[in-house]
Amino acid sequence: MSTVTRASLDQRLAMAKRCSREATLAGAKAAAVATVASAVPTLASVRMLPWAKANLNPTGQALIICTAAGMAYFVAADKKILSLARRHSFERAPEHLRNTSYQGAARPHPAFFRP
Numbered sequence: 001m002s003t004v005t006r007a008s009l010d011q012r013l014a015m016a017k018r019c020s021r022e023a024t025l026a027g028a029k030a031a032a033v034a035t036v037a038s039a040v041p042t043l044a045s046v047r048m049l050p051w052a053k054a055n056l057n058p059t060g061q062a063l064i065i066c067t068a069a070g071m072a073y074f075v076a077a078d079k080k081i082l083s084l085a086r087r088h089s090f091e092r093a094p095e096h097l098r099n100t101s102y103q104g105a106a107r108p109h110p111a112f113f114r115p
Contacts, residue, residue: 019084027077034072039065 042064045052056064 015088019081019088022084023077023080026080027073030076031069031073035065035069038068 042056042061046056046061047053
């Protein structure tokens with residue numbers, strides 16, 4: 001059994017805060033791109049297509065744009081959190097578990113098994 005010290009808990013908390021900040025920034029960047037990428041065709045189609053002009057009121061347009069931005073935010077943030085968790089768990093793993101290649105075969109494992 002290992003004891004948990006205050007310093008190690010503070011270090012883990014600082015790492016968690018840093019990771020959540022990185023994920024938030026990645027999600028915000030993705031949401032900004034998705035907002036522009038969905039707003040341009042939505043607003044253009046409302047001006048040019050008769051069906052869209054008749055059926056998409058401003059609330060519907062905002063819903064389309066915000067849905068795309070929200071999905072992009074959560075997908076990008078989740079991907080960033082998972083990649084950081086994978087990297088940090090690999091860094092903290094014992095040395096004998098870090099080697100993910102199988103030495104008995106002629107080919108090592110594909111690159112997607114390693115972080």
